Amino acid sequence: xxxxxxxxxxxxxxxxxxxxxxxxxxxxxxxxxxxxxxxxxxxxxxxxxxxxxxxxxxxxxxxxxxxxxxxxxxxxxxxxxxxxxxxxxxxxxxxxxxxxxxxxxxxxxxxxxxxxxxxxxxxxxxxxxxxxxxxxxxxxxxxxxxxxxxxxxxxxxxxxxxxxxxxxxxxxxxxxxxxxxxxxxxxxxxxxxxxxxxxxxxxxxxxxxxxxxxxxxxxxxxxxxxxxxxxxxxxxxxxxxxxxxxxxxxxxxxxxxxxxxxxxxxxxxxxxxxxxxxxxxxxxxxxxxxxxxxxxxxxxxxxxxxxxxxxxxxxxxxxxxxxxxxxxxxxxxxxxxxxxxxxxxxxxxxxxxxxxxxxxxx
Amino acid sequence: xxxxxxxxxxxxxxxxxxxxxxxxxxxxxxxxxxxxxxxxxxxxxxxxxxxxxxxxxxxxxxxxxxxxxxxxxxxxxxxxxxxxxxxxxxxxxxxxxxxxxxxxxxxxxxxxxxxxxxxxxxxxxxxxxxxxxxxxxxxxxxxxxxxxxxxxxxxxxxxxxxxxxxxxxxxxxxxxxxxxxxxxxxxxxxxxxxxxxxxxxxxxxxxxxxxxxxxxxxxxxxxxxxxxxxxxxxxxxxxxxxxxxxxxxxxxxxxxxxxxxxxxxxxxxxxxxxxxxxxxxxxxxxxxxxxxxxxxxxxxx
Numbered sequence: 204x205x206x207x208x209x210x211x212x213x214x215x216x217x218x219x220x221x222x223x224x225x226x227x228x229x230x231x232x233x234x235x236x237x238x239x240x241x242x243x244x245x246x247x248x249x250x251x252x253x254x255x256x257x258x259x260x261x262x263x264x265x266x267x268x269x270x271x272x273x274x275x276x277x278x279x280x281x282x283x284x285x286x287x288x289x290x291x292x293x294x295x296x297x298x299x300x301x302x303x304x305x306x307x308x309x310x311x312x313x314x315x316x317x318x319x320x321x322x323x324x325x326x327x328x329x330x331x332x333x334x335x336x337x338x339x340x341x342x343x344x345x346x347x348x349x350x351x352x353x354x355x356x357x358x359x360x361x362x363x364x365x366x367x368x369x370x371x372x373x374x375x376x377x378x379x380x381x382x383x384x385x386x387x388x389x390x391x392x393x394x395x396x397x398x399x400x401x402x403x404x405x406x407x408x409x410x411x412x413x414x415x416x417x418x419x420x421x422x423x424x425x426x427x428x429x430x431x432x433x434x435x436x437x438x439x440x441x442x443x444x445x446x447x448x449x450x451x452x453x454x455x456x457x458x459x460x461x462x463x464x465x466x467x468x469x470x471x472x473x474x475x476x477x478x479x480x481x482x483x484x485x486x487x488x489x490x491x492x493x494x495x496x497x498x499x500x501x502x503x504x505x506x507x508x509x510x511x512x513x514x515x516x517x518x519x520x521x522x523x524x525x526x527x528x529x530x531x532x533x534x535x536x537x538x539x540x541x542x543x544x545x546x547x548x549x550x551x552x553x554x555x556x557x558x559x560x561x562x563x564x565x
Numbered sequence: 566x567x568x569x570x571x572x573x574x575x576x577x578x579x580x581x582x583x584x585x586x587x588x589x590x591x592x593x594x595x596x597x598x599x600x601x602x603x604x605x606x607x608x609x610x611x612x613x614x615x616x617x618x619x620x621x622x623x624x625x626x627x628x629x630x631x632x633x634x635x636x637x638x639x640x641x642x643x644x645x646x647x648x649x650x651x652x653x654x655x656x657x658x659x660x661x662x663x664x665x666x667x668x669x670x671x672x673x674x675x676x677x678x679x680x681x682x683x684x685x686x687x688x689x690x691x692x693x694x695x696x697x698x699x700x701x702x703x704x705x706x707x708x709x710x711x712x713x714x715x716x717x718x719x720x721x722x723x724x725x726x727x728x729x730x731x732x733x734x735x736x737x738x739x740x741x742x743x744x745x746x747x748x749x750x751x752x753x754x755x756x757x758x759x760x761x762x763x764x765x766x767x768x769x770x771x772x773x774x775x776x777x778x779x780x781x782x783x784x785x786x787x788x789x790x791x792x793x794x795x796x797x798x799x800x801x802x803x804x805x806x807x808x809x810x811x812x813x814x815x816x817x818x819x820x821x822x823x824x825x826x827x828x829x830x831x832x833x834x835x836x837x838x839x840x841x842x843x844x845x846x847x848x849x850x851x852x853x854x855x856x857x858x859x860x861x862x863x864x865x866x
Contacts, residue, residue: 367666
């Protein structure tokens with residue numbers, strides 16, 4: 204039997220191993236991948252805001268361009284891998300999608316390199332950024348390694364194609380465990396498994412069974428189950444009924460974007476990817492916006508909120524809260540907003556406003 | 566007509582022969598909710614109906630109802646879902662202990678058929694555009710085949726605008742601005758999700774109509790809410806979903822004037838807010854709500 208104390212100890216050890224900050228005044232190093240398009244300028248914005256808040260972090264910049272190793276296999280640059288394996292924490296801007304470049308997407312390479320099995324998106328309504336919903340506060344946790352995205356397809360006969368969805372016991376258990384740990388660590392009340400086990404009895408049935416088993420070890424967190432179509436039907440009528448949602452890959456792809464839409468879109472939604480060996484990469488999930496790149500027009504909110512998520516992951520809750528508050532206050536005040544938020548300010552002005560508020564909090 | 570599963574010779578489950586005979590003859594059906602059998606030993610009746618009449622297209626027009634408040638006011642779109650194959654083929658296997666595979670099938674014929682239905686529907690109902698919803702970036706072969714067929718069919722319907730959009734992008738955009746969408750056509754699972762999402766935008770399954778189109782001219786229109794056993798027989802039910810499905814049926818049959826008259830009476834009653842059933846926020850009985858609509862219909866003559 205695990206006791207409460209042993210759980211706390213296990214969590215602390217994990218934090219110690221990850222953060223190396225316990226009882227130390229050392230600066231923690233984070234791998235920064237600015238990305239393409241508006242990536243560099245929103246990364247600069249985040250660094251400036253972190254500096255204003257005097258966050259004890261140093262940034263180690265790396266690029267992620269696909270290179271071919273010996274034997275022709277595509278991989279991420281070795282210095283990037285070395286950095287991530289050492290720091291264990293990454294913050295990443297948007298990467299451009301290569302068309303006919305001959306190599307797989309960089310996001311896919313990162314996912315495979317670090318076994319980023321959980322994609323986590325907290326969706327919280329932003330006061331001052333009007334959408335049809337005001338009280339959204341939920342988290343989607345998506346299994347990101349298998350399911351419908353296994354990439355295994357065949358032509359059976361002419362005109363008939365099959366696509367294979369794989370669900371394994373291990374991946375299902377792992378994502379369920381992450382979801383319940385997340386709920387516990389972030390004081391969330393419930394975890395809802397989202398599935399279609401009425402139709403896909405074996406595959407989603409397996410996923411659901413694993414969730415139920417894991418739930419037995421987390422009696423302090425309420426566990427419910429709901430069909431994906433029912434979740435969507437209810438989500439757009441009353442999103443406040445949802446808390447933490449855990450689901451297989453495709454459903455997570457859909458629901459995480461649906462929920463991002465509820466709070467205003469990808470420009471304001473944070474995202475985190477959790478890897479199997481302690482690596483965690485936080486990233487904005489919008490595009491590179493090449494049309495405004497370099498014009499000081501970008502909105503750094505998504506990357507900034509992802510950085511706040513990162514701070515909480517690292518246990519730096521006070522810094523996270525301070526920066527998040529400054530960001531939300533700026534948006535609520537509506538005086539200094541970037542174009543996509545309905546204002547006329549530059550990225551640098553929006554950034555400076557957040558920095559000012561952060562400094563005033565001291 | 567009743568639809569209770571019976572076992573034919575050889576043990577195969579089927580719908581009652583008199584129901585089949587009637588549908589094959591009339592070609593038009595209107596259906597209320599059926600209870601889902603738990604551990605009854607036979608498949609769901611909805612599945613049996615679908616297979617018996619090859620109901621390949623599930624069509625749901627979602628229009629905002631003035632007077633029934635939701636976060637959206639101007640929804641006017643139609644989801645057209647391929648209802649025979651895709652992710653719901655029911656083919657699953659245990660590969661090894663702890664590893665399960667589920668097979669999604671996409672065929673050229675089914676994809677072409679649903680695309681043709683979607684474009685015909687758009688043309689017949691004066692809709693501007695058809696959007697194919699897919700994930701062909703990830704499922705290159707299967708959704709790729711579906712998309713290709715949609716593109717081919719689009720070539721024969723130059724009067725209808727054709728666009729393509731990833732399913733996740735559709736969801737992201739749908740909840741921010743549903744007015745950008747018109748007719749949406751998609752494979753089975755995506756249709757299951759999107760049709761319920763869109764029903765939610767206009768107020769839920771209690772007010773959403775639905776139609777199923779079969780390969781041999783059969784069309785069955787139905788309300789998609791549940792049987793609500795807790796209020797059954799208490800004169801509390803809201804007949805709107807079944808009524809709007811019946812209006813859809815009238816339009817399918819070419820009886821547009823009758824359809825318009827009844828739909829208008831229904832919407833006017835809801836907008837007026839004086840006689841509403843409980844789920845619509847009122848205190849009236851089903852019979853009172855019904856009589857109010859009847860009164861308005863009679864007054865239109």
